[in-house]
Amino acid sequence: MSSDGTGGADRAGTPVGRRVILAMLGLGAAGATVGGYLQNGIDNVLASVTAKDPTGLSGLLPGGGGFRFYSVADTIPHRSPADYRLTVDGLVERPATYTLAQLQAMPRTRLVKDVQCVTGWRVPHTPFTGVLLSHLLDEAGVRPGAKALTFTCFDGVYSESLTLDQARRPDMMVAYAMDDRPVTDAHGGPVRLYAAPMYFYKSAKWLSGITVTDHVQPGYWEHYGYDVDAWVGKSNGRTDAPTD
Amino acid sequence: MPLPTDATHTTGEAGAPELLRRFTTAERWIHRTTALLMVIALITAAFLYLPALAELVGRRRLLVTVHEWAGITLPVPLLLGLLSRAFRADLGRLNRFGPHDRGWVRAALRGHHRPSGKFNAGQKLYAAVIAGAVLVMIGTGLIMWFPHLAPLIWRTGSTFVHDWLALLIGVLVAGHIWMAARDPEARRGLRTGHVSRTWARREHPLWEKEQRGE
Numbered sequence: 001m002s003s004d005g006t007g008g009a010d011r012a013g014t015p016v017g018r019r020v021i022l023a024m025l026g027l028g029a030a031g032a033t034v035g036g037y038l039q040n041g042i043d044n045v046l047a048s049v050t051a052k053d054p055t056g057l058s059g060l061l062p063g064g065g066g067f068r069f070y071s072v073a074d075t076i077p078h079r080s081p082a083d084y085r086l087t088v089d090g091l092v093e094r095p096a097t098y099t100l101a102q103l104q105a106m107p108r109t110r111l112v113k114d115v116q117c118v119t120g121w122r123v124p125h126t127p128f129t130g131v132l133l134s135h136l137l138d139e140a141g142v143r144p145g146a147k148a149l150t151f152t153c154f155d156g157v158y159s160e161s162l163t164l165d166q167a168r169r170p171d172m173m174v175a176y177a178m179d180d181r182p183v184t185d186a187h188g189g190p191v192r193l194y195a196a197p198m199y200f201y202k203s204a205k206w207l208s209g210i211t212v213t214d215h216v217q218p219g220y221w222e223h224y225g226y227d228v229d230a231w232v233g234k235s236n237g238r239t240d241a242p243t244d
Numbered sequence: 245m246p247l248p249t250d251a252t253h254t255t256g257e258a259g260a261p262e263l264l265r266r267f268t269t270a271e272r273w274i275h276r277t278t279a280l281l282m283v284i285a286l287i288t289a290a291f292l293y294l295p296a297l298a299e300l301v302g303r304r305r306l307l308v309t310v311h312e313w314a315g316i317t318l319p320v321p322l323l324l325g326l327l328s329r330a331f332r333a334d335l336g337r338l339n340r341f342g343p344h345d346r347g348w349v350r351a352a353l354r355g356h357h358r359p360s361g362k363f364n365a366g367q368k369l370y371a372a373v374i375a376g377a378v379l380v381m382i383g384t385g386l387i388m389w390f391p392h393l394a395p396l397i398w399r400t401g402s403t404f405v406h407d408w409l410a411l412l413i414g415v416l417v418a419g420h421i422w423m424a425a426r427d428p429e430a431r432r433g434l435r436t437g438h439v440s441r442t443w444a445r446r447e448h449p450l451w452e453k454e455q456r457g458e
Contacts, residue, residue, distance in 0.1 A: 010337035010361035010451070017339035017372040024376025028405055032384055035404030036397050069295040071302035120403055186299050224305070225391070237391060237399070 067115070067123055069186055070201075072220060073155035076185050077206050084190045086174065090150075090212035093141030100176060100190055106131045109173055111196055114243040116232045118199040122240070128194045130175035133167045136210065148216040151193055152209035160193060160204040160219035161228065164212075171196035174207060196243060198230040264444050264455050266362075266433040270328040275434055277321040282417060284314040289410055315385050318378050337362050338371045344450060362451040370420060377413050381406060 031038075081100045089095040109132050115123040133149070142164065149167050151160040166172060175194040176183060183189030188205025195202040201221045222228050227235040232243050267275075288311035291297045292304070301307070325331040344358065348365035351358045358364075363371075384402035387394045394402070424431055429443040444452035 010340055010342060010363065013340040013342035013345070015339050016341035016345075017368055017375075020369065020372035021376040021379070024373065024380055028376075028380030028383060028409070031405040031408075032387070032398055032401035035401030038404060067295065068293070069298040070304050071298070072304050073302045075302060076299060120400060186295075237395075 067187070068117070068119075068121060070117075071155065071205070073157045077153075077155045078185050079154060079190060079206070081182070081190050086191060086207065087209045088136055088140045088212075089209070091143040091146040091214060092137075092212050093143060094139070096140060103131050103174065103176060103191065107135060109170075111171055111173070111194070113171075113196050115200055116240050116243050118201055118226065118230070118236050118238065126178065127180055128173065128175040128196070129177035129180065130173040130191075130194060132170065133162075133172045133174060133210075134170070136174065137164075137167065137212070140212070142212055145214050146212045148213050150211045150213050150217045151204045151207055151219070152211070153204050153206040154208040155206045158204055158206070158220045159217075160195075160202055161216050161222070162195065162202070163216060163229075166195075166229075169197070174210075175203075195230075197232060199226075199232055199236060199238075201226060202230045262441055263438040264441055264452070265437055266439045266444075267334075267437045268328065268330040269437065270325060271331050271334065272434055272437055274321045274325040274328075274331060278318065281314045281318045281321070285311060285318065286410075286414060286417065288314065289414075293407075293410075312385065312389055316382060318382070334362070338368050341365065341368065359449045360447075360451075361454070362448055364448070370416065374413070374416060377409055377416075380409060381413070384409075 084100045086098045086103065087095070088098070108129055110127055110129045112125055112127045115126050147164055149162045149164065151162075153159065162172065173194050173196075174191060176189075176191050178184075178187055178192075183192055188203075188207070191207050193202070193204040193207050202219075204219070216228060218228050229235055232238075233240045288307050291301055292307050292311060298304070342361065344360060345365035345368065348358045348360065349369065352364075352366060384406040387399055387402040388406060391399060427447075429439055430447070433439040441452060441455075444455070
């Protein structure tokens with residue numbers, strides 16, 4: 001008998017392989033249909049497991065809780081608290097450059113809300129401390145015709161934007177503390193933006209400049225299709241609960 | 245009587261070839277390119293997903309692009325391979341479970357050895373599960389890649405399936421590499437295309453018998 005085509009130990013029998021593939025496709029489709037609800041339940045279980053897990057390994061499972069590190073730059077940029085500067089310029093009466101100490105001497109605000117990423121993960125009750133953007137804008141004196149803010153970052157790549165009205169909200173701040181500790185390098189320290197009611201890509205890490213402009217200049221991810229007005233639960237096609 | 249076409253050369257008075265041809269050049273390149281794409285997809289996945297690794301490299305946008313293209317092109321080597329008759333024949337062998345495959349997995353888990361054909365039941369199941377998993381990963385991946393294609397509830401569900409199935413694939417591929425690491429002769433089969441008859445007799449006796457033209 002020929003070794004190709006017919007005959008041989010493996011050439012007859014049940015087509016189990018095809019059935020397994022079809023079963024996988026069925027399971028995959030079913031999982032994609034109900035997965036949204038399942039993940040919520042698994043998140044709750046994993047959150048309680050992670051809280052008691054000394055190894056931290058459970059944090060690596062999908063939905064295992066905690067922050068995930070996203071950066072578009074090639075390395076983690078570093079500025080020491082002494083070297084750090086924040087410039088405020090553009091359509092303002094008094095452009096300024098602030099040191100970290102100067103920011104910390106301004107009226108401080110502490111907000112405790114959830115952090116919601118547009119990719120789905122959420123970290124509950126995360127305290128941020130810093131200076132409200134509205135205070136910095138008042139210090140600089142916004143000139144007529146100003147409509148928006150552009151944020152630049154010392155990673156050299158990232159940028160973000162807010163309208164003037166959004167920036168004046170009492171939950172939009174320049175944060176220098178997270179979890180009541182100085183913001184770490186990996187989390188965007190020493191100073192990052194914290195746009196509490198919006199998806200976390202708006203909260204630019206490694207903030208180095210605020211420029212007041214006459215129109216909204218879309219930020220980094222917004223060039224790749226993310227919404228400019230990134231309200232949690234009301235943008236990017238998502239329906240997450242508000243972060244309050 | 246037709247000659248066994250898989251045998252490369254015959255030696256000895258018994259006519260038993262020392263080396264058996266196990267895979268053609270086309271089949272070996274299908275395996276290599278698929279393996280390369282799979283490794284790229286898994287490594288980029290790890291660097292996108294695990295914070296400790298993500299902190300090392302950053303460059304999220306680049307990693308996402310590489311991951312997407314490695315994933316979407318994963319079936320291409322297999323599809324091109326359908327042009328090869330030998331590859332199609334082996335796909336047929338992987339698909340079919342004969343009487344000798346029944347109970348093979350249970351026996352293997354207990355440490356017993358059951359005779360198998362060119363592929364044992366474990367290899368057949370691995371091939372089918374990976375093939376199905378890759379298709380599901382491509383489907384869910386496309387929904388995440390092009391968010392405007394599908395409603396939100398599908399996207400959340402797709403992320404759920406993609407994340408957990410990625411873990412399963414990682415474990416399966418690690419197991420696959422671990423099995424290969426313990427079997428130099430199996431690796432030689434995929435490197436040179438040939439295996440020794442003694443190995444074939446031990447690991448795939450029904451196939452070895454078939455190669456003798458019996």
